[in-house]
Amino acid sequence: GAVVSQHPSWVICKSGTSVKIECRSLDFQATTMFWYRQFPKQSLMLMATSNEGSKATYEQGVEKDKFLINHASLTLSTLTVTSAHPEDSSFYICSARNVGAGDAFFGQGTRLTVV
Amino acid sequence: GENVEQHPSTLSVQEGDSAVIKCTYSDSASNYFPWYKQELGKGPQLIIDIRSNVGEKKDQRIAVTLNKTAKHFSLHITETQPEDSAVYFCAASNAGGTSYGKLTFGQGTILTVHP
Numbered sequence: 077g078a079v080v081s082q083h084p085s086w087v088i089c090k091s092g093t094s095v096k097i098e099c100r101s102l103d104f105q106a107t108t109m110f111w112y113r114q115f116p117k118q119s120l121m122l123m124a125t126s127n128e129g130s131k132a133t134y135e136q137g138v139e140k141d142k143f144l145i146n147h148a149s150l151t152l153s154t155l156t157v158t159s160a161h162p163e164d165s166s167f168y169i170c171s172a173r174n175v176g177a178g179d180a181f182f183g184q185g186t187r188l189t190v191v
Numbered sequence: 192g193e194n195v196e197q198h199p200s201t202l203s204v205q206e207g208d209s210a211v212i213k214c215t216y217s218d219s220a221s222n223y224f225p226w227y228k229q230e231l232g233k234g235p236q237l238i239i240d241i242r243s244n245v246g247e248k249k250d251q252r253i254a255v256t257l258n259k260t261a262k263h264f265s266l267h268i269t270e271t272q273p274e275d276s277a278v279y280f281c282a283a284s285n286a287g288g289t290s291y292g293k294l295t296f297g298q299g300t301i302l303t304v305h306p
Binding site: 080082110118119120121122125169171179180181182183184185187 | 225227232233234235236237240280293294295296297298299
């Protein structure tokens with residue numbers, strides 16, 4: 077299948093700082109990328125849909141000023157957690173939709189720990 | 192919106208036995224149903240998917256069945272092996288327009304295969 081690379085795989089940051097997570101489609105173009113959040117032993121919850129060249133669409137209850145999404149190219153989307161707090165600690169996962177085939181493939185996830 | 196229910200939440204089998212995980216969905220417009228395997232600390236990996244114009248699909252030891260009328264779909268793993276142990280998620284999507292790739296996930300099933 078297609079390859080989606082997410083970086084970093086884990087990050088520890090201090091409360092109040094911002095953290096940027098990158099999601100790259102390595103061998104295909106992705107007009108749409110999705111950002112999910114997953115708490116321990118729970119399912120994936122969609123946070124937002126990122127469309128190349130336009131503003132992201134956020135799911136209900138997700139603060140767009142807290143979770144900034146930028147999809148500047150067909151192969152890269154970034155999620156910035158601003159002014160992070162311990163309750164933002166979670167596993168963040170992106171997926172990218174392959175324009176050609178239409179299927180969505182997942183990155184390996186980023187474990188964020190805010191101390 | 193779409194709602195996906197997945198059962199059981201945990202499943203324990205002996206090596207060589209079969210495992211079945213079932214999901215139901217609520218939105219009759221959903222037409223794409225992937226299954227993902229997630230290992231600890233990693234992103235979900237697509238293992239098999241089925242589209243609404245097909246009733247069954249098989250790939251070696253893994254098969255998926257779909258009953259559109261009842262809005263049910265199931266994952267079948269035969270001849271289970273210890274390396275099949277993981278969390279399995281079903282998902283549903285309406286593969287149309289910009290929503291393609293936007294998945295609604297089930298709650299997940301922790302599968303444990305005992306040697």
